Amino acid sequence: MSTTYLPSGLPAPSSAPDGLSQPFWDGTRQRRLMIQKCSGCGAHQWGPEWICHRCHSFDLDWVEVQGSGRIYSYEKPHHPVHQALSGHGPYVIVLVELDGVNVRMLGNLLGDPAQKVEIGATVEAVFEPHDDADPPYTLVQWRRID
Amino acid sequence: MAERTLRGKVAIAGIGETTYYRHGKSPDSEFKLALQAIVRACEDAGISPHDIDGFASYGGDRSDGPRLAAALGIKTLRFSNMFWGGGGGGVCGAVGNAGAAVATGMADCVVAFRSLAQGQYARYGRGAPVASVGGDAAFTAPYGMMSPAQMFAMKVTRFMATNGISDTALRAISLACYHHAQNNPNAVMRGRPLDEAMYDASRWIIEPHFHLYDCCQENDGAAAVIVVPAEQAKDFRTTPAYLLACGQGGDHRSAAPVHNMPDYPGSHFKALAPRMYDMAQLSPAEIDIVQCYENFTGGVLMSLVEHGLVKADEANEVLTPENLKAPGGKMPLNTSGGNLAECYMHGLELVIEAVRQIRGTAINQSARRDTAIVIGGPMVTPVSSLILGSEASL
Numbered sequence: 302m303s304t305t306y307l308p309s310g311l312p313a314p315s316s317a318p319d320g321l322s323q324p325f326w327d328g329t330r331q332r333r334l335m336i337q338k339c340s341g342c343g344a345h346q347w348g349p350e351w352i353c354h355r356c357h358s359f360d361l362d363w364v365e366v367q368g369s370g371r372i373y374s375y376e377k378p379h380h381p382v383h384q385a386l387s388g389h390g391p392y393v394i395v396l397v398e399l400d401g402v403n404v405r406m407l408g409n410l411l412g413d414p415a416q417k418v419e420i421g422a423t424v425e426a427v428f429e430p431h432d433d434a435d436p437p438y439t440l441v442q443w444r445r446i447d
Numbered sequence: 448m449a450e451r452t453l454r455g456k457v458a459i460a461g462i463g464e465t466t467y468y469r470h471g472k473s474p475d476s477e478f479k480l481a482l483q484a485i486v487r488a489c490e491d492a493g494i495s496p497h498d499i500d501g502f503a504s505y506g507g508d509r510s511d512g513p514r515l516a517a518a519l520g521i522k523t524l525r526f527s528n529m530f531w532g533g534g535g536g537g538v539c540g541a542v543g544n545a546g547a548a549v550a551t552g553m554a555d556c557v558v559a560f561r562s563l564a565q566g567q568y569a570r571y572g573r574g575a576p577v578a579s580v581g582g583d584a585a586f587t588a589p590y591g592m593m594s595p596a597q598m599f600a601m602k603v604t605r606f607m608a609t610n611g612i613s614d615t616a617l618r619a620i621s622l623a624c625y626h627h628a629q630n631n632p633n634a635v636m637r638g639r640p641l642d643e644a645m646y647d648a649s650r651w652i653i654e655p656h657f658h659l660y661d662c663c664q665e666n667d668g669a670a671a672v673i674v675v676p677a678e679q680a681k682d683f684r685t686t687p688a689y690l691l692a693c694g695q696g697g698d699h700r701s702a703a704p705v706h707n708m709p710d711y712p713g714s715h716f717k718a719l720a721p722r723m724y725d726m727a728q729l730s731p732a733e734i735d736i737v738q739c740y741e742n743f744t745g746g747v748l749m750s751l752v753e754h755g756l757v758k759a760d761e762a763n764e765v766l767t768p769e770n771l772k773a774p775g776g777k778m779p780l781n782t783s784g785g786n787l788a789e790c791y792m793h794g795l796e797l798v799i800e801a802v803r804q805i806r807g808t809a810i811n812q813s814a815r816r817d818t819a820i821v822i823g824g825p826m827v828t829p830v831s832s833l834i835l836g837s838e839a840s841l
Contacts, residue, residue: 307591312577314585322585348586348704374605374712377654382594383574391654394592396601396706405707407601409590420608440589 305429306409306442307392310385313434322349324363329439332428336404338364347404368426368441370399375410375418390414395443397424411444423447452726453543455841456550458680458687461492461673462799467635467790471566473667481510481562482518484669488558492673493684499673501526501557503545505537506793510562510669525554530695530831534571534595535740535786536824538794540831543693545674560671561795570665571595586705595742596662599826600653602712603745607656609712610759614656616766617744618646620780621660621787623771624741628784630810635666636788661744663786670795672802688805688835691818694723695831702828714749714825716832724755727818727834731755734834735815736779736804738797739822741786746825754822754832773811782811794823798833805837 316323328335337346341358345366352359374396381387393410395418410418411427424443431438463484465475473480489496496519502512503526512527526548530537538561545557565571574593579585584593592598606612625641628634641660649659680687694716701708701715710717724730737756739747748766751757756778757765765778773779783789783800790796801819803809817837824830 307589311591312574312580312584312588312593314589315579315581316585317579317581319581322581326585347707348583350704354700374601374608376597376600376604377651378591378597378600379651379653380596382572382597383591384576386591391651392591394590394597394601396605405705405711407586407590407592407705420605 305431306411308385308389311383313431313438314440321351325349326438328363328365329428329441330437333365334368334426334441335363336366336402337361345402345404347406366402367400370397370424372396372418372420372422372424373398373405374420377414377418393418395424397443406441408440408442411442453546453550453693454691454726454728455689456677457546457674458677458689459672459802459835460675460680460683460685460687461488461494462671462802463488463491464633464670464796464799465668467633467792468667469635470570470665470667473564473566477562477564477567478510478514480564480667480669481515481560484562484671485515485519485558485560488671488673491685494556494673496520497522499556499558500524501528501545501548501554503528503530503541503548503557503559504561505530505532505541506534506561508561526557532827532829534742534824534827535794536827536830538740538798538823538831539693539821539833540695540823540829542672542674542690542798542833543695543831546690546693549674549676555676557674558671559674560669561793562669563793564667565665566667572665583704596652596657599743599746600657601706602749602826603656603743606712606745606749610762612748612759612762616748616762617656617661618643619766619768619771620741620744620747621646622768624781624785624787626768626772627782627811628788631783631789634784634789635664636784656745657743660787663742664791666791668790668792670792670799672795672798686806687838688802689838689841691729691834691836691840692723692726693831693833694719695829697828697830712749714746714753715828715830716750716753716822716825719830719832720754723832723834729818729834734818734820736782736801736813736819738781738785738801738819740794740797740824741781742824742826750822750825754820773813779811779813782809782813794821797821801835805835
């Protein structure tokens with residue numbers, strides 16, 4: 302059994318219908334955080350696109366980035382909007398600005414949902430495998446490091 | 448070359464609404480509600496539905512123009528138009544598209560409308576019961592971010608924190624809407640007044656800024672407005688409300704995936720608002736009445752700031768119930784109750800209320816009534832806004 306922050310039954314991530322985000326999900330299975338980097342102008346880009354919005358190159362590489370950043374914003378949903386969350390209670394979602402690459406990623410903030418969440422706090426990525434899922438996948442979660 | 452503008456080229460000559468219901472309570476089908484609203488708008492204008500020659504809507508309305516045209520026996524369909532995007536981002540855009548069609552001679556009498564029976568279809572505030580999700584949702588839904596409230600709360604948290612805005616500003620917006628609804632016979636929340644203690648004690652939908660009363664209802668109903676050429680506007684039985692300007696669209700990459708829009712947080716009006724004021728030849732200070740779409744009160748706050756109606760660093764002082772209430776407030780807001788307390792008619796009820804204010808027939812009538820701004824669907828993308836004016840404003 303995998304240990305996960307949220308209960309099972311939530312929708313699993315998929316690269317369908319076009320496969321655009323497949324390298325990201327392949328990366329998380331290997332505990333690597335991959336985002337796009339343009340071969341034309343060298344800029345990082347996230348979320349995934351087919352084209353670089355700066356130089357319009359279609360030649361976008363996937364490169365590994367450091368799983369560290371700062372909390373840019375957060376929220377703590379109380380009202381369950383999905384059957385899997387009924388009766389679960391509040392949980393924390395954070396928007397994290399990654400160090401050095403000017404992109405943001407979203408995930409849950411691990412730990413007690415009652416914890417005080419502070420914008421600007423430093424966090425690191427934690428890979429959360431869902432090995433029992435079919436097909437298996439791995440989410441990226443976040444943990445305070447200060 | 449003639450100036451390219453919509454200013455004063457078209458007017459709203461008719462307004463129509465169904466009874467507004469709590470979600471699931473409409474005895475009529477969504478398509479029948481659309482027909483009822485359109486027929487009532489025609490009665491208001493004093494025309495036959497046979498005189499309509501176009502339809503404009505938004506939010507993926509299921510009542511499509513050609514089907515309406517067939518059901519109503521429209522003689523010739525000249526304009527059939529859908530504004531991209533979800534929610535009420537397109538409410539003013541649909542009116543503007545109708546106006547553009549009429550102003551350019553593509554059509555002569557276009558209905559902008561919205562029909563929505565949420566009890567008969569999926570609700571917005573529930574995550575879809577699916578095994579997997581692709582696209583942008585793959586990066587949000589597995590983390591428990593599925594509903595519009597959850598998508599937008601992230602923006603509001605950051606905006607409130609970086610600008611030092613208190614929840615009392617959001618509470619004032621909610622209180623004003625509920626206050627105005629108490630006089631409105633068609634308001635779903637009539638008879639259910641709200642006070643500060645009730646707001647403060649209401650349950651969290653999402654901490655730290657979304658109480659229950661910060662969130663819109665989900666409803667059943669339909670609403671429609673009839674857009675005609677300005678030079679014919681006085682041929683109808685109603686007092687014309689002229690379209691002074693409309694703006695639609697978004698900011699630079701406001702649809703960037705996974706919350707990576709460069710201007711974050713925002714409600715996506717920064718680029719369109721100044722251009723719209725230019726078209727209207729008005730400044731924010733010259734707006735008499737404000738109708739601002741409340742999906743969530745935090746979106747109202749950001750929209751008012753981006754339209755220059757409130758400064759972010761003055762929001763705590765300016766956004767008070769007294770300032771927002773008609774008739775005496777400095778900036779009467781959502782004078783029929785809005786999405787929070789009249790009906791979540793995806794903002795078309797706000798356009799209709801703006802018309803009533805310009806006509807001078809509103810239930811909570813503002814003393815100043817020559818110009819009214821309507822702001823649609825903040826935080827989605829694309830968004831839209833419009834400005835209506837009386838004959839004196841032309």
